[in-house]
Amino acid sequence: MTGVEMIKKLKRLGFKVVKVSKGSHYHMMKDGMYVIVPHHHSELGRGLYNAIIKDAGIK
Numbered sequence: 093m094t095g096v097e098m099i100k101k102l103k104r105l106g107f108k109v110v111k112v113s114k115g116s117h118y119h120m121m122k123d124g125m126y127v128i129v130p131h132h133h134s135e136l137g138r139g140l141y142n143a144i145i146k147d148a149g150i151k
Contacts, residue, residue, distance in 0.1 A: 095132040098144060102127065107148070125149050 093101075099118050103109075107127065111119040116131040127147045130136070136144070145151050 093141060094135055095130040098129050098136060098141075099131060102129065102148060105148070105150070122148075 099109075099120070102120055102122075105122070107120040107122040107125075109118050110121045112131070113119065118129045118131055120127045120129060125148060127144055129144055130140075142151075
């Protein structure tokens with residue numbers, strides 16, 4: 093899954109973009125959960141993917 097796909101998935105789950113930093117990283121929040129996702133078109137690494145999922149409370 094790419095960073096762009098992850099951002100779309102999180103938006104569908106109710107996360108809102110609160111900030112976009114200079115380095116193309118989206119800061120997203122929902123119910124006190126705060127997630128930072130890189131806005132890249134390349135695949136996310138396994139560790140980064142798992143960390144984002146964990147921070148988002150999906151798993």
